[in-house]
Amino acid sequence: MNNLNKTPHRRFNILTGEWILVSPHRTKRPWQGKTEKTLAENPKQFDAECYLCPGNTRNSGEQNPDYKEPYSFINDFPSLLADTPEESFQNGLLKAETESGICKVVCFSPDHSLTLPVMEVEEIGKVVKLWKQEFAELGGAPNINYVQIFENKGDMMGCSNPHPHGQIWSQRSIPTEIQKKSKHFREYWKERKRSLLEDYLEQELELDERILEKNDHFVALIPYWAVWPYEAMILPRKHYSHIGLLNEEEELAFAELIKKLTTRYDNLFETSFPYSSGIHQQPTDGKDYPEWHFHMSFYPPLLRSATIKKFMVGYEMFAGPQRDITAEQAAENLKSLHEIHYSKR
């Protein structure tokens, strides 16, 4: 086999069944295109203008409580509404159906100046606990068959407020990305009665080429089929289909790897690293999903510096994803960094 670190190739994503094009010979391409502003650091612990800070009044007129712990509320501009009646529509080749759901905002901390990498593990543990609680409550609500927990971090990722927060969109139908992964988990399970990701993790731990961090309960790694330059995944060693199954010790172990991974991210270009992250887990439609293995993925756009990002545009939109540095090079770059956050050294 040619050296995959030098040869253009495609890799197969075992979870989605899709391929990704890798062009490792192309990393020396000069860049004359768009650069991004680096974000000013965000020193205020309380911002009177921020609609997420404790005690402030939001756009909707509602006032935030003086919260001290992670705090969630229904999105003031939700993309889904709980009371939309179920209806479907077909006219020849035009096909639509109404959708209902509940959208929430999750403030990670009352402190406006923080981000996950600079929060304490115990504080992040409380965010994990709130995610669990929301997953149980929303997932148990009528007509909520999937709960998508995610964070858009940084204005490059469409985040309109630097206050540390994420979102949860939960809905009646099961989204495309979940259906793709369900299919591949299920096929593997049927054949071997094993979790696809458990077997994958075993192989990664043995090869030890793409592992970034690990503790007793979780592992952070660059998946073999990563799309974004520094895409990473945190997954539990145990075959858990959703976060509701974590005990207190595991919650903290999860929190620890979130902190460690995002710290490496910030240290890479000494900037508050933008990304979208999300937790993929089993649907909440009441069916059994013994095949599912939950995981949290991070899709960060930065490629070469705090101001140069990877654009997923023409070829990527029309053909399929493409990357330049390999997953192994990305892992090496991240592993070589200091473990302490650059702002605290």
Place this chain on the structure above:
Amino acid sequence: MNNLNKTPHRRFNILTGEWILVSPHRTKRPWQGKTEKTLAENPKQFDAECYLCPGNTRNSGEQNPDYKEPYSFINDFPSLLADTPEESFQNGLLKAETESGICKVVCFSPDHSLTLPVMEVEEIGKVVKLWKQEFAELGGAPNINYVQIFENKGDMMGCSNPHPHGQIWSQRSIPTEIQKKSKHFREYWKERKRSLLEDYLEQELELDERILEKNDHFVALIPYWAVWPYEAMILPRKHYSHIGLLNEEEELAFAELIKKLTTRYDNLFETSFPYSSGIHQQPTDGKDYPEWHFHMSFYPPLLRSATIKKFMVGYEMFAGPQRDITAEQAAENLKSLHEIHYSKR
């Protein structure tokens, strides 16, 4: 049925089999997030620093000829190489294969200051002719089974040079997006011996709600399942599986709609409208594709103004695409505009 212009719903994409979430009630959401710089207009017809202008020397050391017509050459930093030997690799759950291909750059005009909407129809017709020629040559080359023609326009779309140009990436394997569409074209064809897009077009022409432009040979419309705020599609009325089938009159008719659509785009926010566009057509692997119907799609990111774009981030990456304004509202906005380019009025 609830009014789809007011109710959260999902629409089905007949070409990919995937759903898109539409949240029309959400358009009044305030925006405090990232805004983009508006691009300075680009007045020079020749730029001595531009590696695409006629006569200039490129990064590779090669000198561009003094071209007067659309001009193409092999990308100096190609993501694919023609001579990569075919090999595949599997180790447990890690699966990869080498990929080979040819990547080209297509300069639309020698004039550095132009863009498609401000070029003459005859000039755009020459670009279409060059695309046809490249499709035939590349598609006929050994081991080239798919030819992706695309343009990234504007630095917001990762374009690193304002000189009017597009790209062509052609490769051995058939990309994911093409495979998805092939499947749906094929299924429809098997069942009815009709082109899925021909039938769709007929229905759209009759409804006349999402049609933007038409002439004797082509129609430009907002597809029912559009993802990007002002996503549009240009398709031939005749059931052609690839652009090689166009005669001279049809080439010009295609060019005319490209000009008209991109002019509406520029007029919407009186800015040079960024987008990625691409032509989807049948693979070039020597097999028959009677079911394919070629089409050109435009994915522009701007949402509300020249500086506010739609971000496809957390929810969109982890669950599936989401939009706020409906396809019908987008069509209405575009149809209400002046037909003459704002810079020429």
